[in-house]
Amino acid sequence: xxxxxxxxxxxxxxxxxxxxxxxxxxxxxxxxxxxxxxxxxxxxxxxxxxxxxxxxxxxxxxxxxxxxxxxxxxxxxxxxxxxxxxxxxxxxxxxxxxxxxxxxxxxxxxxxxxxxxxxxxxxxxxxxxxxxxxxxxxxxxxxxxxxxxxxxxxxxxxxxxxxxxxxxxxxxxxxxxxxxxxxxxxxxxxxxxxxxxxxxxxxxxxxxxxxxxxxxxxxxx
Amino acid sequence: xxxxxxxxxxxxxxxxxxxxxxxxxxxxxxxxxxxxxxxxxxxxxxxxxxxxxxxxxxxxxxxxxxxxxxxxxxxxxxxxxxxxxxxxxxxxxxxxxxxxxxxxxxxxxxxxxxxxxxxxxxxxxxxxxxxxxxxxxxxxxxxxxxxxxxxxxxxxxxxxxxxxxxxxxxxxxxxxxxxxxxxxxxxxxxxxxxxxxxxxxxxxxxxxxxxxxxxxxxxxxxxxxxxxxxxxxxxxxxxxxxxxxxxxxxxxxxxxxxxxxxxxxxxxxxxxxxxxxxxxxx
Amino acid sequence: xxxxxxxxxxxxxxxxxxxxxxxxxxxxxxxxxxxxxxxxxxxxxxxxxxxxxxxxxxxxxxxxxxxxxxxxxxxxxxxxxxxxxxxxxxxxxxxxxxxxxxxxxxxxxxxxxxxxxxxxxxxxxxxxxxxxxxxxxxxxxxxxxxxxxxxxxxxxxxxxxxxxxxxxxxxxxxxxxxxxxxxxxxxxxxxxxxxxxxxxxxxxxxxxxxxxxxxxxxxxxxxxxxxxxxxxxxxxxxxxxxxxxxxx
Numbered sequence: 001x002x003x004x005x006x007x008x009x010x011x012x013x014x015x016x017x018x019x020x021x022x023x024x025x026x027x028x029x030x031x032x033x034x035x036x037x038x039x040x041x042x043x044x045x046x047x048x049x050x051x052x053x054x055x056x057x058x059x060x061x062x063x064x065x066x067x068x069x070x071x072x073x074x075x076x077x078x079x080x081x082x083x084x085x086x087x088x089x090x091x092x093x094x095x096x097x098x099x100x101x102x103x104x105x106x107x108x109x110x111x112x113x114x115x116x117x118x119x120x121x122x123x124x125x126x127x128x129x130x131x132x133x134x135x136x137x138x139x140x141x142x143x144x145x146x147x148x149x150x151x152x153x154x155x156x157x158x159x160x161x162x163x164x165x166x167x168x169x170x171x172x173x174x175x176x177x178x179x180x181x182x183x184x185x186x187x188x189x190x191x192x193x194x195x196x197x198x199x200x201x202x203x204x205x206x207x208x209x210x211x212x213x214x215x216x217x218x219x220x221x
Numbered sequence: 222x223x224x225x226x227x228x229x230x231x232x233x234x235x236x237x238x239x240x241x242x243x244x245x246x247x248x249x250x251x252x253x254x255x256x257x258x259x260x261x262x263x264x265x266x267x268x269x270x271x272x273x274x275x276x277x278x279x280x281x282x283x284x285x286x287x288x289x290x291x292x293x294x295x296x297x298x299x300x301x302x303x304x305x306x307x308x309x310x311x312x313x314x315x316x317x318x319x320x321x322x323x324x325x326x327x328x329x330x331x332x333x334x335x336x337x338x339x340x341x342x343x344x345x346x347x348x349x350x351x352x353x354x355x356x357x358x359x360x361x362x363x364x365x366x367x368x369x370x371x372x373x374x375x376x377x378x379x380x381x382x383x384x385x386x387x388x389x390x391x392x393x394x395x396x397x398x399x400x401x402x403x404x405x406x407x408x409x410x411x412x413x414x415x416x417x418x419x420x421x422x423x424x425x426x427x428x429x430x431x432x433x434x435x436x437x438x439x440x441x442x443x444x445x446x447x448x449x450x451x452x453x454x455x456x457x458x459x460x461x462x463x464x465x466x467x468x469x470x471x472x473x474x475x476x477x478x479x480x481x482x483x484x485x486x487x488x489x490x491x492x493x494x495x496x497x498x499x500x501x502x503x
Numbered sequence: 504x505x506x507x508x509x510x511x512x513x514x515x516x517x518x519x520x521x522x523x524x525x526x527x528x529x530x531x532x533x534x535x536x537x538x539x540x541x542x543x544x545x546x547x548x549x550x551x552x553x554x555x556x557x558x559x560x561x562x563x564x565x566x567x568x569x570x571x572x573x574x575x576x577x578x579x580x581x582x583x584x585x586x587x588x589x590x591x592x593x594x595x596x597x598x599x600x601x602x603x604x605x606x607x608x609x610x611x612x613x614x615x616x617x618x619x620x621x622x623x624x625x626x627x628x629x630x631x632x633x634x635x636x637x638x639x640x641x642x643x644x645x646x647x648x649x650x651x652x653x654x655x656x657x658x659x660x661x662x663x664x665x666x667x668x669x670x671x672x673x674x675x676x677x678x679x680x681x682x683x684x685x686x687x688x689x690x691x692x693x694x695x696x697x698x699x700x701x702x703x704x705x706x707x708x709x710x711x712x713x714x715x716x717x718x719x720x721x722x723x724x725x726x727x728x729x730x731x732x733x734x735x736x737x738x739x740x741x742x743x744x745x746x747x748x749x750x751x
Contacts, residue, residue, distance in 0.1 A: 006397025010386070017385045027651055031644050032549040038687055042632035078379025086398050087371045093398075100343055118619075220351050418748050424657055425745055467731070 003088035004096045011100030025105035029062040033116045036106035044121050048057060052130060052181030054173055055113055059134055060141055063105055064166060067145040068158035071216065075153055084220070090213040098139075098146045098209065106138030115135060122185065129184035129194075137177040137197050143204035144169045150215035172200045298475040300327050300444040301363040301372070303348065308357035310343050317343055318498040321357070325479060327445070330472045330488040333481040335495030342377065342480040343450045344495070348479065349375040361446070371400060374442065377450045380435035385426035388415070388434040391423060392441050401442030409440035413463055428455045436464055439471070447471060447478035454482075462487075518595060518735045525728045532725040539718035560624050565618040565712060569719040570610045574642055577607030577723065581593030581649070582674040585667035597663030598738075600670065601653055602730035606723060608646035614639055634688030638681050645673045659738060 004098035015023075037047055038052050074080040081095050113134050122130065140146045148166040179193035308321035317340035325331050333341050347354050350369065360483045361369055389406055396403040410416045413433040423431055432455050439447065447468070453461050462485065468478050469488035480486060480491075542722035581603045587596030598603035618636055619629045630636070652669055 001398060003398045006394050009397070010383075010390070010394040013390065014383065014385055024651060024655075027647050030647070034640055034644055037632045037637070038684075042688065044628070044632070047632070073383075076379065077383055078377055078381040079383065081349070081351060081375055081377060081379070082381045082395060082398055085349065085370050085373050085375055087400050088398075115546065121628060419746060421748050426748075429750075 003086045004009070004092050007093055007096040008100050011097060012103065014105040015100070020136075023104070023108065025062045025066050026108045028065060029058050029109045029112065030116065032058040032061060033120065037120075048121040048123070048185075049216055051117060051122045052126070052178045052185065054120065055116060055130065055134070055181070056137075056177045059106070059109055059113075059177075060167070060170055061163075061173060062109055062142040063138060064145050064148075064163050065159060066105065067101070067142070067149045068152055068162045070097060070149040071153045072158060078217070080220075084217075090216065091209045094146065094150070094212045094216065095209040098142050098212075101146075102139050102142040106134070106142055110134035110138055122181075125187065126181055126185035129190055130181040133177045133180035133194065133197060136194065136201060137173050140173045140197075140201040140204040141170055143201070143208040144173075146208050146212045147215060150212040150219065151218075153216065155220050173197065176200065260277060263329075288339075298327055299363055300475075301361060301445055301477065302326050303359070303361050303407065303446060303477065305348065305359045306357055306491065308344075308347070308359070309355050310340060310347065311355045314501060316355075316498075316500045318495060319356070319500055321498070323493060325446075325477050327475045327477050328472050329477050330486060330490045331477075331493055332469055332481045332490040333479055333493050333495065334483055335498075339495040339498065341495055342450050345375070345377070345450050345479065345481060349373050349448050351375075372444060372446050374439055374444045374447045374449075376439070376448070376452055378454075380431060381438075382423045382431060382435055385422060387420050387422050388426070389419040392437055395438050396441050399438075399442045399444075401438070403441065405441050406437070409437035410434070412440060412467075413437050414459065429457060431458060432456060434458055436467070439450060445476045447476065447480075449478060449480045449482075451481055453484045514545075518598075518739075521595060521733055522732055525732045529725060529728050529732075532721060532728065533747050536718060536721040536725050539714060539721055543711055543715035543718045546714055551708045551711050560621060561708075563621045564708075565715045567614060568622060568712060569716045570614040570617065571639065572716055573719050573723055574607060574611040574614050574639065576720070577603055577610060578642065578646075578670075578674065578677070581607065581670050584625050585670040585674075588667040589671070594663075596667075597659065598731050598734045600663065600666060600729070602727055604646060604649045604653065606642060606726055606730065608650060610719075610723070611639060611643040611646055615643060633684045633735055634641075634687075637688065638684050641680050641684065642677070645677075648672070 017189065033054060036050075036058075040047060058218050071080065074083070083090060086093060110131055113131050117130055145162065145166050148162035149158075149163065152162045155161060176193045176197040180190045180197060183190035183193060229379065236337075303323075303325040305321060305323045308323075309319040310317045321344070325332070333344065335341050346352055348359060350359075361372055364372055381395065382388075383394075386394070392406045392409070393403040395401065396406070407416065407419065410419055413436060415430060415433045418426060418430060418434065423434065426434065432452075436452060438450070449468075452464055456464065465484075465487040468480060468486060471478055472488050478488075481488075518745050543565065547562055551562070551565075553559050553561060584596045584600040584603065587593050588600060615636070618639070622631055622636075623629050649666055649669055653662055653668050656665055
């Protein structure tokens with residue numbers, strides 16, 4: 001457990017440091033949302049209808065685009081070798097990295113979503129469910145991306161490849177995440193999609209760390 | 222050099238069979254009168270890396286337990302043997318080496334030499350367990366397989382430091398990751414002559430300073446088997462003396478080290494030369 | 504440029520001289536800023552009349568408009584500093600630029616937030632994708648980009664040059680962005696949308712607005728001096744730490 005908390009602590013500290021690209025995911029999220037109306041047009045009603053989808057797509061991209069560096073940076077400076085010499089299981093260590101990543105990407109992004117929701121004219125009653133769906137769903141995005149990050153660890157243009165590999169797997173999260181916000185905006189009950197969304201996250205939690213750890217070991221050979 | 226050159230370093234008197242599952246503290250020590258041996262023996266979990274730590278934290282205070290008589294050397298580690306047999310690594314059409322046999326025992330320092338590309342780094346990474354060999358087996362006798370990871374220190378070209386963190390932060394992270402003792406960081410840094418660098422971010426350090434910081438983890442994290450890949454590169458003569466001294470001390474305490482370097486080490490070493498072992502694969 | 508002999512503005516481009524100057528100026532400037540704000544706000548709330556169309560909400564204008572001015576003014580200043588960085592390679596230009604970016608972003612955010620607060624009673628919505636607000640939003644994004652770049656490159660000199668290039672590219676692009684946003688806006692927006700600039704500004708509002716403008720400018724200069732001084736100190740501390748480490 002000490003190894004787990006050591007990684008968590010270090011990654012959070014790195015995220016606060018200059019040079020680690022702290023908050024870049026959030027900034028990317030803001031930028032993406034801010035430019036979509038230019039593509040769609042200033043039709044407030046249309047924007048409002050598309051808003052949940054836009055927010056979810058932006059969340060997906062913001063999560064994935066930074067992920068390629070997650071293990072690469074550790075690999076380049078040789079820290080990853082030390083991971084393998086740790087007492088703790090690599091699966092747990094990988095999970096610690098995922099948690100740290102979510103805390104500096106998915107969490108702030110979910111919390112910022114209502115503000116962007118205002119700009120996108122989302123129905124007020126859908127604001128909280130939307131935030132909730134992002135809070136519950138974005139961990140799945142990080143976890144799924146984790147496997148991609150491990151697979152593309154030694155590749156130069158890993159970011160693009162990672163997105164291609166990972167996006168299809170994120171489809172269920174996307175479907176049910178948007179469904180929650182849509183149902184809430186229409187004043188319907190959104191318990192069902194929310195439960196399924198939580199299910200996809202738990203499923204990703206059960207599978208991804210193992211897959212990522214396995215991929216990392218393979219990549220070492 | 223034909224395969225199967227006997228590189229085993231067994232010396233009469235130093236050799237004693239060690240059962241699997243035994244811990245740091247050799248049977249001899251545990252069986253010594255007045256020592257609560259069973260306490261250690263019963264620990265089937267055999268938290269090897271940890272038990273040393275527990276001693277340092279004063280959990281077990283009986284000094285008798287800390288000593289194990291090993292070939293006349295006062296040792297804090299149990300008798301371990303790193304045994305590789307029939308080792309082969311293939312790179313494309315040729316073998317870097319084949320049928321490599323080696324035995325490294327507690328208290329020994331093995332100096333690994335050979336021209337560039339002869340597989341020194343590969344061998345060390347193999348021994349650390351980072352990658353599997355194409356043929357052959359590597360065993361660490363005297364220790365549970367499950368504990369294997371926590372027996373090794375690996376120090377490579379990439380030092381394992383993050384540029385944005387300070388020297389101290391880097392070391393305390395590694396101490397947490399590898400179950401070391403973060404309280405020993407100041408001591409380790411001053412031993413390596415870089416006490417004043419503790420709070421500087423690693424990115425501003427020179428190559429040599431960075432390597433000193435990285436080497437400080439050998440002190441902060443207590444592990445019996447050191448696999449060091451060119452630990453003396455980029456170091457000045459003062460630092461070379463310090464690191465060379467660390468290796469000697471480690472061996473004197475019953476640890477073992479395998480060092481890839483062409484420099485002279487202070488410790489008495491056995492040699493393993495990988496030159497001329499390349500073979501075209503059949 | 505002959506130095507020393509002719510007293511010129513360049514003298515202040517020396518960090519030590521600058522710091523001494525900043526030390527002397529900051530307190531009087533802060534007091535002056537507070538006085539101007541007091542005067543301006545008094546004028547805004549008690550002297551200036553409520554708008555016949557917009558009622559009391561018009562008073563947000565006294566914050567909104569000056570911050571909009573400042574958001575552009577700061578960027579213009581940053582562009583000049585960027586030239587200083589690239590042409591003269593002067594570290595003080597770096598420092599000025601680095602200090603200005605978060606301040607500019609702050610003014611821009613203030614402009615956006617007050618605009619949004621104003622928009623709610625006026626349009627019935629917090630946010631309207633209208634040409635003006637959207638342009639300001641784009642400016643805010645550029646500021647964010649500049650700050651992010653500063654934070655991502657650790658070595659100050661390299662970061663300074665990279666940011667200078669980005670700033671200038673942004674400056675060249677801003678008019679184009681503004682033009683296209685205007686075009687985009689007329690394409691999508693019904694012409695009847697109420698504009699924040701309103702028809703004309705009544706004379707009794709203009710006075711307090713000007714005073715508020717000056718107050719904002721003073722606030723900016725005070726904060727800029729403070730942040731620049733801190734940045735200079737920071738770099739000096741870092742340098743000293745390094746020297747100390749090397750000296751062992």
